[in-house]
Amino acid sequence: MKVHSLHVYPVKSLAGIEVSCFEMDDFGPKGDRRWMIVDEERRFVTQRELPVLARVSASLSAEGVSIRIPGEGDFTLQQTGQELRVLVWRDWVKALEGESFASEALSRFCGKTLRLVYMPDSSFRRVDAGHVSEYRRVGFADGFPFLITNLASLDELNGRLDAPVDMRRFRPNIVIEGPAPWQEDHWRKISVGEQCFSIVKPSSRCILTTVDPDTGLKDPGLQPLRALSGYRRTPDGVIFGQNAIHESPGVIHVDDSVTVIESE
Structure with a gap:
């Protein structure tokens, strides 16, 4: 398994930026x-x-x-x-x-x-304490500093849609290629290059996934959210991807190897 792509979002809810690597600080991906x-x-x-x-x-x-x-x-x-x-x-x-x-x-x-x-460095917003007992910080992301997704899971979802969607709909930071669809559901700790990540919560998806990132228009059929709702609904919501926290500052790159350290 390896890193397929990396993405940062300098402004919450504006278009993201695909990058070849990013540095990680206390907040998560730097910036x-x-x-x-x-x-x-x-x-x-x-x-x-x-x-x-x-x-x-x-x-x-x-x-x-x-x-x-x-x-x-x-x-x-x-x-x-x-x-x-x-x-x-x-x-x-x-x-x-x-x-x-x-x-x-x-x-x-x-x-x-x-x-x-x-958000300046002097501001402290805590990561969701219901899922992370450590006193960790996060920027203006919804609740956690990282969202990790699996390219094969998107391919499996697209096989159920009339028109395929790309990964931008889900706004990940780290996209991984190599594992089978939905294997990420079972991960608890992974390494990316030399950096370790704890998988802390499945990512519950919302209406934002129905917005076309090129046009800014919502899909009239509410896809892909409606398709996901048919088979990816859990007590945590309609799931695509996994929220994560990093263990230490560092740098990760596209093509870094990914290893599952702990799974359920």
Whole structure:
């Protein structure tokens, strides 16, 4: 088994970036989901409510994170010193407000008043304590720093669909090739290159998987979520992929070997 692809998401719910390697820090993949979009009530906004966000791309450079907004142009994201509390799921978290230019352009594009905010190092949001007893941190990701998926599981799912979907629908960080479909359900600890990961929770999928990442439109038949619901429903929800935490900082690369250390 090996790493097929790696992905980072500098801004929560904007298009991801495929990379050849990434460094891991306390938060997870370095820079992953440290930026987020909030509404006028300082509550997080995602493609669940605004699927058109799929059309806003992000890029990384020496200057930091930039986003490209259709019809508005390119903007390098800069945080100000203005602190505010923002809500992501049930967590109120300290953040820094972003400069207004990108936020105003994003608001025009979406037709809704939005703000971009940044999670500084001094902010601490705990990984879901119901599944991880260690006092670990995470950025603005839904609950865990890593999502691991299996290429063969996507192929098996696509065999049930009228039109295949690609892995971008599921927004993984690490895509693995080599194991049989759904073998990832049984993993408890794996190594990727020289780095170890604990598999802590199956990933419950939502309506976001029905958004076409190229058009920002929802599938009228609610695929692939509807297909998954027919045979991948568990007490944890409709499952595709596994949430994970890393044991230490380090770097992983595409083509790194993957070994199952512990399984059920």
